[in-house]
Amino acid sequence: MRSLTIATGASETAGHKNMLYLIRLRWIAVLGQITTIAGVTLGMGLHLPLPQMLSVLACLIAFNIGSHLRWHENPIVTNNEMFLALLVDVASLTAQLHFSGGTTNPFAFLYLLQVILSAVLLDAWAAWTTVAITAACLGGLALFSLPLPQLLENAGDFAHLYVEGMLICFLLNAGLLVILIKRITGNLRERDARLADLRQRAAEEEHIVRMGLLASGAAHELGTPMATMSVLLGDWLRMPEFTQDPSLREEILEMQTQLKRCKTIVTGILLSAGELRGESSAKTTLRAFLVELLDEWRTNRQVISFEYDDQLAHDIPVVFESALKQTIFNLLDNALEASPQWVALTVSTEGDVLKLAVSDRGPGFAPAMLEQFGKPYQSSKGRPGSGLGLFLVVNVARTLGGTVEARNLERGAVVELRLPLTAIALEWEPKNEH
Numbered sequence: 001m002r003s004l005t006i007a008t009g010a011s012e013t014a015g016h017k018n019m020l021y022l023i024r025l026r027w028i029a030v031l032g033q034i035t036t037i038a039g040v041t042l043g044m045g046l047h048l049p050l051p052q053m054l055s056v057l058a059c060l061i062a063f064n065i066g067s068h069l070r071w072h073e074n075p076i077v078t079n080n081e082m083f084l085a086l087l088v089d090v091a092s093l094t095a096q097l098h099f100s101g102g103t104t105n106p107f108a109f110l111y112l113l114q115v116i117l118s119a120v121l122l123d124a125w126a127a128w129t130t131v132a133i134t135a136a137c138l139g140g141l142a143l144f145s146l147p148l149p150q151l152l153e154n155a156g157d158f159a160h161l162y163v164e165g166m167l168i169c170f171l172l173n174a175g176l177l178v179i180l181i182k183r184i185t186g187n188l189r190e191r192d193a194r195l196a197d198l199r200q201r202a203a204e205e206e207h208i209v210r211m212g213l214l215a216s217g218a219a220h221e222l223g224t225p226m227a228t229m230s231v232l233l234g235d236w237l238r239m240p241e242f243t244q245d246p247s248l249r250e251e252i253l254e255m256q257t258q259l260k261r262c263k264t265i266v267t268g269i270l271l272s273a274g275e276l277r278g279e280s281s282a283k284t285t286l287r288a289f290l291v292e293l294l295d296e297w298r299t300n301r302q303v304i305s306f307e308y309d310d311q312l313a314h315d316i317p318v319v320f321e322s323a324l325k326q327t328i329f330n331l332l333d334n335a336l337e338a339s340p341q342w343v344a345l346t347v348s349t350e351g352d353v354l355k356l357a358v359s360d361r362g363p364g365f366a367p368a369m370l371e372q373f374g375k376p377y378q379s380s381k382g383r384p385g386s387g388l389g390l391f392l393v394v395n396v397a398r399t400l401g402g403t404v405e406a407r408n409l410e411r412g413a414v415v416e417l418r419l420p421l422t423a424i425a426l427e428w429e430p431k432n433e434h
Contacts, residue, residue, distance in 0.1 A: 102145025
């Protein structure tokens with residue numbers, strides 16, 4: 001069902017662009033008709049039924065203005081609406097040909113332009129209907145339209161003008177078709193690429209849902225044994241055998257600390273799998289949030305050298321998110337695994353965007369990993385299930401309206417998390433930074 005919605009949205013966008021191309025083509029047709037009428041009347045001295053032809057031209061201009069106003073406001077174009085627009089073009093061409101010689105007018109070959117456009121833009125039934133209508137119009141012109149009287153007086157001039165008109169018509173058809181078909185096919189390729197990206201994103205979101213279900217099940221399964229261990233450890237701390245032995249008491253306290261960490265990890269997985277708001281939120285400031293986060297991270301990791309560069313011009317009140325905390329933990333953990341000797345975090349703002357850059361001095365990302373950055377199971381660690389950390393980072397950032405970018409440095413790599421401050425800040429207003 002979600003794939004169908006995505007495909008429909010991409011098709012509607014492509015249809016809107018194609019309609020705009022058709023409107024531009026109609027303006028070219030209006031300009032061409034004005035030029036042709038003026039050239040034939042003033043340059044060749046042929047007498048045309050100007051009131052009738054100018055009336056048709058005025059109707060076409062009015063229709064195109066109305067189309068421009070409608071499709072500027074309404075981005076959804078259906079096949080039937082595109083079909084109707086092409087029928088209006090066929091009708092105006094038929095009327096102009098009727099008043100200017102019928103099938104003896106070489107510009108009758110412009111029907112081919114309408115047929116080819118219908119084949120590219122419309123559904124099969126509408127395209128074949130257009131073929132039938134244009135054939136009927138051409139047949140009607142042959143039966144009911146008469147050549148211009150001035151051309152019948154001199155057969156030689158008629159043949160000469162017909163050949164010239166046919167060459168001009170061919171150039172018009174060829175030029176317009178090359179331009180339009182290239183743009184329309186490019187539009188279709190862009191639609192297909194966008195559709196592929198949306199399907200990939202939908203597949204990733206479905207993957208997150210499955211991970212959330214798995215994490216939820218694991219949390220329920222692990223909750224009971226962890227609660228039992230917590231009770232047992234509390235009982236052990238009250239037993240004389242353990243309270244009288246400082247080393248055993250210290251080990252029990254360490255076990256309790258690690259058990260709490262296990263509970264935090266399980267909670268973080270649940271939050272990263274999709275629960276971004278709710279009970280996990282807490283009001284604080286950005287600096288306080290980061291300082292507390294980094295203290296906890298350094299306490300539970302063996303970090304040899306860690307650099308924290310706070311480039312914030314001023315502190316910002318924020319809504320603390322456990323999912324965001326887990327996201328930053330994942331970035332720092334990945335950097336630590338790649339570079340156990342040195343990790344750095346740089347925090348800054350750029351306009352209304354918060355930037356968190358995690359740097360390391362490891363081997364950097366392989367080119368293939370940079371191309372597939374943030375995709376599940378893309379990792380150089382060679383372990384089953386590796387690569388989910390960065391996958392969750394990318395998707396949490398996307399949920400908050402942000403982005404994650406990775407690039408290699410001369411020595412090591414940097415992963416930059418960019419988040420709109422509106423996603424986490426409380427009544428934040430940008431201030432001029434000096």
